[in-house]
Amino acid sequence: MAAVTSVGETPAPTAASRPRGMHVRRQRRLNVFRYVVFTVFGLFFLLPLLAMLRFSLEGSKLGTWSLSAWKEIASYQNTGVPPLLSAIEVTLELAVITSVVTLVLLVPTMIWIRLRVQWLERTVEFLCTLPLTIPAIVLVVGIGPIYNRIQHYSVSALMLFWIYVILALPYAYRALAAGLGAIDVKTLSEAARSLGASWFTVMVRVIAPNMRQAILNALLLTFALVLGEFTIAYLLLYNDVLQPELFAINRNTPNAGVIFSTSFAALLFAFALLLILSYAGRSRRGRG
Amino acid sequence: MAVAATTETGARPARAGRRLSVPSWAGTVPFFAYVTVFLLWPTAIVVVDSLKNPSGSWAFANITKLADPLVRGYFIGSVKLCLLSSVFGAVFGAILAYAVAIGNPDGLIRRLYIAVSGVLAQFGGVTLAFAFLVLIGPVGLLFHASWFYSFPWGITVIYTYFQIPLMVLVFLPAIDGVKVQWREASENLGASAWQYWRYVGGPLLTPAFLGGALLLFANALSAYATAVAWEDQIAYIVPQQIGIALSSEVGLSNVNVADLLALGMIIMMAVVMTGYALLQRRAARWLR
Amino acid sequence: MRSSYRLALAGVVAASLLAAGCSSSGSSSSGGTNWATQTSASAGGGLTALVAAAKQEGTLNVIALPPTWANYGAIISAFTAKYGIKINSALPDGSSQQEVDAVKSENGTAKAPDVLDVGMAVALANTSLFAPYKVATWGAIPSAQKDPDAKWYQDYGGYMAIGYSSKFGTITSLNQLLDPKFHNAVALNGNPTSANAALNGVMMANLAVGGTPDSISKGVDFFSQLKKAGNFSPVQATGATIKAGTTPVVFNWDYLNLPSYVGVSNWKVFIPPHAILGGYYAQAINKNAPHPAAARLWEEFLYSQAAVGGQNLWLKGGARPVQQAAMTSNGSINQSAAALLPTVSGSPTFLSAAQSTDAANYLAANWAKAVG
Secondary structure, eight states: OOOOOOTTSOOOTTOOSOOHHHHHHHHHHHHHHHHHHHHHHHHHHHHHHHHHHHHHTBOSSTTOBOSHHHHHHHHOOOSSSOOHHHHHHHHHHHHHHHHHHHHHHHHHHHHHHHHHOGGGHHHHHHHHHHHHHSOHHHHHHHHHHHHHHHHHHOOOGGGGHHHHHHHHHHHHHHHHHHHHHTSOHHHHHHHHHHTTOOHHHIIIIIIGGGGHHHHHHHHHHHHHHHHHOOHHHHHTTOTTSHHHHHHHHHHTOSOTTHHHHHHHHHHHHHHHHHHHHHHHHOOOOOOO | OOOOOOOSSSOOOTTTTOOOOOOGGGGGHHHHHHHIIIIIHHHHHHHHHHTBOTTSOBOGGGGGGGGSHHHHHHHHHHHHHHHHHHHHHHHHHHHHHHHHHTSOTTSHHHHHHHHHHHHHHTOOHHHHHHHHHHHHSTTOSSOOOTTTTSTTHHHHHHHHHHHHHHHHHHHHHHHHTSOHHHHHHHHHTTOOHHHHIIIIIHHHHHHHHHHHHHHHHHHHHHOOHHHHHHOOSSOOSHHHHHHHHHHOSSSOOOHHHHHHHHHHHHHHHHHHHHHHHHHHHHHHHHHO | OHHHHHHHHHHHHHHHHHHHOOOOOOOOOSSSOOGGGOSBTTTTTOHHHHHHHHHHHOEEEEESOOTTSTTHHHHHHHHHHHHOOEEEEEOTTOOHHHHHHHHHHTTTSTTSOSEEEEEHHHHHHTGGGEEOOBOTTGGGSOGGGBOTTSSOEEEEEEEEEEEEEGGGOOOOSGGGGGSGGGTTTEEESSOTTTOHHHHHHHHHHHHHTTOBTTBOHHHHHHHHHHHHTTOBOOSOOOHHHHHHTSOOEEEEEGGGSOHHHHOOSSEEEEOOTTOOEEEEEEEEEETTOSSHHHHHHHHHHHTOOSTTSHHHHHHHTTOEETTHHHHHHHTOSOHHHHHTSOOOOSOOEEOOHHHHHHHHHHHHHHHHHHHO
16 A cells, blocks of 8 residues: 655654754744644634624623523424434434445545546536535425425435435545545556456555545535535425424524524534544554 | 456456456446436426426527526626635635644644534535624624625625635645655755745645635535525525525516526536636646 | 445445335325315314314424414414324425425425415415315405405414614604614515515505505615615514614514514514505415315314414414404404504505515516615
């Protein structure tokens, strides 16, 4: 397996004839750069989130504090929507199914195309960008008839995965393409094939492991997409998926803070989940 | 997928022992089948509907409506917003991705930023627009930005909020693939940082950068809920007008118009992707 | 390797199919009346038979009924408590057009909406989707407010009002809104080319500045002036924007301008004296409802004059039930709730279908220019 090291790892001491001072200076500059970037972007991302959090803790008069918006999530009365826990469960299952199907569909196909059928590359790229071009509200018009047929077989919200995979394609494709482009697929595959590997072995045991970060990022993006997807589930009248459920909780009460407590809770939940996933995907890299 | 290699001697290349003469594109059939059913067919429904009128009969002349000055205005508005937010998102996202990539590959900061990016990339809609409204809107907590309601500036800032994390996620695998040995090698040969980026790093990362920017463009193109939550009274961009055409309850709803606008977006995307393909080809030449 | 790959793929497909489960079957009640074709409870064998059939169906699909809109939350709970029928409430913020679209696109599935609550424009345009049905209290609905073929019947309504934060003092006339103290403050409930409530908001302003229901141009001019004065906010007024102070003045139906709905306590309501613009919504039953008996029982519940029937519950939500006149004379109305309704002097105006269409067309051509 080719060793891939990332850009900033400290190079091995065997790299000779390089002035030590220059390296230290560059490292210091890079560190300053990193801290500045993290601080600036951190602030930019944090401020709206803090505003949301503050608003979710507003009391009935502006300027006071109250936990009522958060308590509502746990205690809302069930007027026509399923309990929150069942919606979370369904959405998690949906996320897993969608991620698996997306990766199974995309990774072999992309590797295969890069290896053997390059002329299809732009076509696949276009097809994988198309779902983003059509606003969800119009896409529902198009998939309505298909889902009508699906619902004759099953009204379960898990059937949403068929369209969620399509929604995830643009993001997963781009993450995977970035990873695929970073490795020299041709050389790796020629080397493996000359050692007698089958195409399947080449794809699964040679190339895919070099795309670990890309596959992980695609997985994270798909997961986050399913956890955050609202419009299509809402317009197809699936109210037992997380975001429509949170929306229903919000509409259940005149307490305006609830939409923010539910949003913030959903963000925290997704963040915790993605963080855990990122640990699961990353191998402890040895040196070489 | 076609199984070609034999493993008897361990060194026999593809031709020997080929059992099926299946063309190599056959390996992409699962992907294309799935995409045809769940993406192309709905798109076809939308496109066909756009050329009909509400009573159901054909109206090919509908397509000339796309040239209407009012409609052109929406498309120009969409292009402005998408260009601005994708350029800002791509540039800042690339910088942030670089800062993340040059750190410890197994460190906490990297995982945190990746998880946060995953979550924020899919964050948007009412809550995001409201958070900015509360921060820099008319009664802003931070300050009142007089440009907040002027198109495209206010909405661009909001869009950039989710564009940057998306860029981080799809660009990071590419940066990871730029091996540190190449940087060392170029330094050993006496190249300055600028020369390294100009001749080595830049060309390597350009395809992924352009791909990321394209994804951001498409991402901004179809975003609807955020724009409507930012400002409801005037439709500046195509999705806002599509929303009115689909859900107007005062008698102005017209599914065919909505479909037509969606068709216009697909055509626009095809044009953008052609430009993008040309750019990639030039960048690839630069790499040679 | 290959087999494990195939196994994984098969596992995914199997898991998804297994997890999916089977659809619930259609809902014609076994052995007995086909409630889908009954035009009244008595025709189908009486209310008891209807209740029994509905309970057997066990579910009701409703759409676009936010719990905080005209007290629908309490209505849903009361119905479920009384009959034990589970209600699936989807698309709470849907527009009337989206309701009708859902009926069409979900046709034949178990999730299709059973009943609709739509604006008049949408109701009149889609009668082919509705089933004729006369509730037990049909006679108590004024004849001008129901379809002679019983396909739609109005349910509740209100008058267009201006709700505002009491920090502005008391508003007594529309033109006060042009004052600089209302900078960035005045908002509608949506875009008038799209939302019924917003169109009526502009029409109310139109009437208040001397316009007539036949032409909305003066109303559009008023908002144009408002925009030039810097007082018009382009944001849709929601509970959140009101609470945050972004939209402290809102044009909305009076039952949506209740302090309890809006969520802030210092909220006042003003209806201009010569601009009492009324608007009623209408009920309808889906011709192909998956749960026809439950749908009809729901309508019976909504039009019941009981103390905890639909009419009084809507009244508690600040809306005027369509049977208000009849219930006031026969004493079944909730007196204390009725007393809380904003008093109006003068007779209300109601837009005809033609006037509403003309207004919409005018807005489509001129609104963006006026407030852009």
